[in-house]
Amino acid sequence: MKIERVELQRLNMPMRFRFETSFGSTQMKDFILVSVYGDGVVGYGESVAMPDPLYNEETTDTVWGILEQFLIPRLLSAQPQTPDEVRELFAPIRRNNMAKSALEGAFWDLYCKQKGISLAxxxxxxxxxxxxxxxxxxxxxxxxxxxxxxxxxxxxxxxxxxxxxxxxxxxxxxxxxxxxxxxxxxxxxxxxxxxxxxxxxxxxxxxxxxxxxxxxxxxxxxxxxxxxxxxxxxxxxxxxxxxxxxxxxxxxxxxxxxxxxxxxxxxxxxxxxxxxxxxxxxxxxxxxxxxxxxxxxxxxxxxxxxxxxxxxxxxxxxxxxxxxxxxxxxxxxxxxxxxxxxVPDGPGIGYELNHQAVGKYVIRSSNFRP
The missing domain is CATH 3.20.20.120 (Enolase-like C-terminal domain)
Structure with a gap:
């Protein structure tokens, strides 16, 4: 497997209703979509960090920064072949779990699609x-x-x-x-x-x-x-x-x-x-x-x-x-x-990306290559 490119896209997607918890409310989903490209296949991951550091210390901005400055360069340089290698590769970076999860998840999806097996x-x-x-x-x-x-x-x-x-x-x-x-x-x-x-x-x-x-x-x-x-x-x-x-x-x-x-x-x-x-x-x-x-x-x-x-x-x-x-x-x-x-039985996550919807909600994007 060769990882050829990683794409980050930040989306603002309106929810159908306001959702409130004890630490705040939201009606707009602000998140990062991660796409990892390799050998003609694309794997997808999603950051669940919020715009404000209320659930934990991470935010949409910090996730983007950690991905851009630390995690993606490590991934592209090391060219891991399995999800366990990705986990080991990211281990020296303290916390920033939502950033790690978004990129690792995209790799899992790519890995499974290349193996022809479902993520489950x-x-x-x-x-x-x-x-x-x-x-x-x-x-x-x-x-x-x-x-x-x-x-x-x-x-x-x-x-x-x-x-x-x-x-x-x-x-x-x-x-x-x-x-x-x-x-x-x-x-x-x-x-x-x-x-x-x-x-x-x-x-x-x-x-x-x-x-x-x-x-x-x-x-x-x-x-x-x-x-x-x-x-x-x-x-x-x-x-x-x-x-x-x-x-x-x-x-x-x-x-x-x-x-x-x-x-x-x-x-x-x-x-x-x-x-x-x-x-x-x-x-x-x-x-x-x-x-x-x-x-x-x-x-x-x-x-x-x-x-x-x-x-x-x-x-x-x-x-x-x-x-x-x-x-x-x-x-x-x-x-x-x-x-x-x-539970889908198709390769990877079992779903395709709705590119039209992504294009409608994306507000920022960047591409990274080895």
Whole structure:
């Protein structure tokens, strides 16, 4: 394999609705599409970094800079032949996981297309379809949340995730249970909005039979989460705190959580995500794939990783048409049955790029050659 060219394209793609979490809201997807060219084939990756350093320290601008100055030159100079070599090549660069993931993901897609195998198969996935859930942001009122939950249930989504923050938490969960009953598979995501000072409030959630409470405490914490998990019957899921396999190992040993959310971008790529999956499986810790409002390429990578066997909880990879009037892949990634997505068996991610849509939303592009 010879890598002939890498292209970066920055896109601004409008969402169909405003999406709010405890750390902000957005209605515009600002992201970087990475294309790696080699031997007549193109592999695609997508950065999930946000314009502002609110979820983590990376931004769309920093990802572009790290790719341009460090990662792409290393890739073009070393000419790796396997995804594991790419992972080793990027290891000396500290953190910047979303930048690494975007380029590594494009290489994975290129590698699989050249081998004529699906990305899911290359990762060790064994599913032909996956169950998916939906993420509902913080809304102006509880009634607005209930309206969206009702629509999601009508569409057959297998898990409902609601965002919470102090002052918009117990009443939301209570309202959902009263309206829709105890059988709705429900979880709450706090995005690090609480501290141990809120422990009594968080323990109130135990009465509602939630699948989990995701990342209630600080984004970099595993110690206080262990204290909280010891006090709560509801499983705690860690998200922002887990960046590496070592982070996951320590959290499991400390008893900081009973579930881990694996986001490819957050952990630095598909190779790290697969190893984290394997570690969790060995320790009886179920995992699921969280969403970062991905466009089609990132969404396709999520589908592939979710095909691994220990992804036993429906993820956030809802149908593309929920978020976009027009996505950047063709065909668009849509439900094949209520709450289910197909796992493509074609080479690579199994989807082509919608060049017309990319051209409509691109605001910057650069090409890099050896």
């Amino acid at each position: 198969k290359a990762l060790g996935g064994d599913k032909t379809e996956i169950d998916v859930g939906i993420s509902i942001g913080i809304e102006p009122s509880v009634d607005d949340v209930l309206e969206k939950v009702g629509l999601a249930l009508e569409q057959g989504y297998k898990k409902i995730k609601v965002k919470i923050k102090p002052g918009f938490d117990v009443k939301v969960v209570e309202g959902i249970r009263k309206r829709f009953g105890d059988d709705v598979p429900l979880m709450a995501d706090a995005n690090s909005a609480y501290t141990l000072a809120h422990i009594d409030l968080l323990k109130e959630l135990d009465q509602y039979g939630l699948i989990m409470v995701e990342q209630p405490l600080a984004h970099d914490d595993i110690i206080d989460h262990a204290k909280l998990q010891a006090e709560m019957s509801t499983p705690i899921c860690l998200d922002e705190s887990i960046h590496t396999v070592e982070d996951a190992r320590k959290a499991i040993e400390l008893g900081s959580c009973k579930i881990i959310n694996i986001k490819i971008g957050r952990v630095g790529g598909l190779a790290e995500a697969k190893e984290m999956h394997d570690l969790c499986q060995a320790h009886g810790i179920p995992v699921w794939c969280g969403g970062m409002l991905e466009a089609g390429v990132g969404r396709a990578h999520n589908v592939a990783i979710t095909s691994l066997p220990n992804f036993t909880i429906p993820g956030d990879t809802a149908a593309a048409s929920r978020y976009w009037d027009e996505d950047i892949t063709t065909p668009s990634i849509e439900l094949i049955a209520p709450g289910k997505l197909a």
